[in-house]
Structure formats: C-alpha cells, structure tokens
Amino acid sequence: MSRRQYLALVRRDLLGETRRLQSLLSMVIFAVVAMVVLHYGWHAGAGSAWAADGSGAVPAAMLWVVFVFAALLGLGRTFAHEREDDCLDALLLLPVDRFVLFLAKATTNLLLLVVLQAIVVPVFALFFLDVTAWRLLAFVPVALLADVGMAAVGTLLATLVLHARSRDLVLPVALLPLLVPLLIAATSATEAVVDQGAGLGSIAGRLGFLAAYDAVMLLVAWGTYDILVSE
Amino acid sequence: MSIEEAVWYVAAAYAVVLAGVLALLAYTARRTQRLGRQVRELRKALERDE
C-alpha cells in the first residue's frame, strides 16, 4: 500500500463524511459535560474521609461519575427488545394509556439502576471508603431518589431517540447535560454521607432537591409522552 | 487592576458583543435575501405559466 493511497483515503473520508464532523460536535459536547460532571464529583468536602489518608484517594462522589456512565449503557437498551424483535407497533396497539407505558419502562430502568448500585456501592466502599456501614445507610435515600430521576429522564430521552440515527451517540450527548443538576445534588449529598464529621441534616436539603427534580421530570414525561409515542 | 488595563478588557467584551450581534444580523439578512430570491423565481414561474 502506498502513502498516496493512504492520504487519498483519509481525504475522501474527511471531506465526504460530513456526518463525521457532526459527530465531532456531539463528542465535544460529551467531553465538556463529562468535565463538568467530573468537577462536581471531584471536590471533596472539608472533612472528607480522604483528607487524612492522602494516598491519592478517590472522592466518594466519584462513585456517581462511575455510576452515571455505566447507567448510560443500560438506558440505551431501553427499547432494544422492541427494536430488535420489531414489536414496537404491537406494544402501541395495547389499549393502555401511553404514560403507563412510560412508567413501566422507567420502572424497569429504575430496578436496573438500583441493582447496579447495590452491587457497585459496597464494592466502592470496600475499595475506597473508610466509613461505618450504618452511616452508609444514609446513602440509600439519596441513591433511590437519584435513581428515580435518572430512570425518568433516561427513559424519556430513550423514547426521543427511538427512531434516530446514531442513537448510541445521541443519547449520552442529550442525556448527560440534563442530568447535571441531579448529579450535583447527589454528589453533594454523598460527600455529606461519607464525611464522618458532618451532620446528616444537610442531606435533607439535597433530598428535597432531588425529589423536586424527579417530580418535575415525571411531570414533563406525563405531559409529553402521549404525543411522543403516537405515530 | 488599573483603569488603563481594565479599558482593554471592557473594550474586548463590547467588541465580542458587537461581533455577535452583527453576525446575527448578517445571518438574518442572508436568509431574507434568499427568501426574496425564492419569491422572485416564483413570480417568474407564475408569469411563465400565464
């Protein structure tokens, strides 16, 4: 193979595939959002369980960074069954309120997220954290509320990109920015849980915020799902 | 920061805003022009049709 062949192919690829350049925009957005998420997952609170350790410890809130990217993989598969086996139309023929469909899909996603967390969090705590197990229980409401939010928004967006091209790229790009406020609240609450010195009262505000976020997103889903799914 | 230095920053900020606004106006003007061209073509098509 000659060098000219190589250059010609590269040039053809770049110039001909404007879609590649469109993907660039998606990738840039994704990278920037990832950095924003990392920022909010990076800053340990003052009395974090890490401060004393000092061995390049990972802040507890990093858990959320790990978790949300794992969750993205699962959420993308929300309608995989319907797509692969071609039964979306059959599903739509069912005489159910569309929002009920949404709730069903979202519940499945929620369960997946909860199970994922139930496995990942203890492992994470084992590897990285130095906190009593019963204090870790305080993490449960945080996790649940955050999972509800992620499931709700994730399912809604998975429906949005149902018929889209390159949906594996579009879903994360569209979903991540919308999840940022949720992640801010969740990481901030996690810091409070892990920080041995902090009182647990500060978590209440974060829980309230998460609940509000969940409520708003569910409301939007309720209002829009009908028209979104009808064809 | 002294006023002399600050002036450059303020000028830069206003320049950016101006550039942005002008870009928006140019974009809008171009679309209006394109619409005008479409309409002229349409008129020609209608007259031809007569």
Next chain:
Amino acid sequence: MTADETRNPCISAVPMSPRERLYSAPALFLWAALVLVAGVLLAFLVAPIDASSMGFSQKIFYFHAPIAETALVAFGVSFVSAIVSLRRGAEHASGVGEQLEVAAVRLGLVFSGLVLVTGMIWGRAAWGVWWAWEPRLTTFLLAVLVYAAYFVVRAAVDDEGRRAVVGSVYAIVAFVTVPITFFATRYLPEGLHPVVITSSGARMEGSMVLAFVVCTAGMLLLLAALLRTEVTIARAQAHVSRVKEEIERRQAAGPAPDRAGVATPGGAAERGEPMEGTGRSTR
C-alpha cells in the same frame, strides 16, 4: 389562504418583495439600535465607575446581565412555542411554530455564548480568573450544552414530522433544566468558594440602574426584532412552498381545463398575483 395570512400584509404581498414589506421588523431593529446606543452612552457617560474593587471593569455588566436575561427570554419563547406546537397535535407540530422554536433556541444559544465570553472576560478583569464555578457561568455553560444538544438530537431524526415532535419535547425538558441547574449551583455545593462574578457592587446607584434597564430593554427589542423576522420568513416560506406545490399540481394536471375561468381559490391565487401586482390582495 388562512385568515391570518390575508390579514398579514407581509404575507398577502409576498409576491411583491418581502424586503419592502418587512416594515414592522425593521422598525424594531431601529428601535433596538437606538435604545442600545442610548444604553451604552448611559453606561459610560452617566453611570459612575463602580466603587468596589471591580472598578472600571464593572462596565461589562451593562451588557453581560441584559444578554443573560435576553437569552433566558429566548429559551422561554422556545418553551412556549414547543408547548403550543405539541398541544396542536403531531400533525401540526412542524411548520411556523417549529421554525419559531428553532430560531428561539438558536438565538438563545448565541446569546448564552456571549454571556459566557463576556462573563469570562469580566471575571478575568475583576477577579483575575478566567473561569469560576459560580452559578451564572455554570448555568449558562449547561444551557449552551443542553441547547447545542437540541440541534444534535434534531439532526439525528430523518422524518420531518417526528423531528418536530422530538425537538419540541426536548425543548421543554431543556428549558426546565435551566432554572433547576441555577438553583443547584447556587444552593447546593458546600466547601466550594464561588467567586461571585455577578454582584455589581454593594449598591447600585440610580444612574447605574437606569443604564442597566435601558440596555436590557434594548437587548429585548433586538430579540423581538430577530424573532419577528424569523416568523415572517417562516410564514412567507411556507406560503411560497404552497404556491409552488399548487403550480406543479396544476401543471401535472394539464393546462387547459384549469384556465377555463373556474373560480377556484388556487386559480385565483395564480391569476390574481401577477396581474394585481401592487397593493394588498384581498381574498
């Protein structure tokens, strides 16, 4: 022709020249320009230099904050437009409402970008840092990301009708996220010490308030002018497409029978426009 098209002089006179008829939008542009110039003059000649450590760099505020508010208004317009489109149903989702929504998002995005740039410049001048994770900058960074994704999502959908619905739903979710993000960054993180770039000094004197209000009004007028133009263009383009379709349909059907003088609405449109070249068509 729908009723509002006949009432709108821009549409009924479209075959003439849209440029001649966009009188309402140019008027708005003129007003916007006048008010903005007045605002700049007020900001630099009348309002005093800020007494706090920000000093002269505070002058950036007179555009930074109004542009921020205008961006939010633009996003609000996209939100309302999206809701209205969806309420009309999937068949009506695409059309002028969709164009308004897209234009509003585009304008909001551009203005948000300006907020970020002016905010960073101001931050550098006033506080020495190019970036700080403070509420306004972070919220607008998120807004840029969310609304840039709006275009990514739309571009991924091939079917036009579905694209409109998807875009509208996303616009609704996106708009809801903006105030949520603002509250999250403002009230939640602790242990961070955000540089409060947005404070405009301990007290805002009357002349400062005046300059600020005038600049805000000017920016909103500019937004109104741009949106008005977009709507007119969209309506005119829809009209043009419809007439083109009608022409093609008639050409396909064959010339003779249609010109027998049958007073069909489409026929009147074809024959009326070239002959009645001036003034408003009455239909």
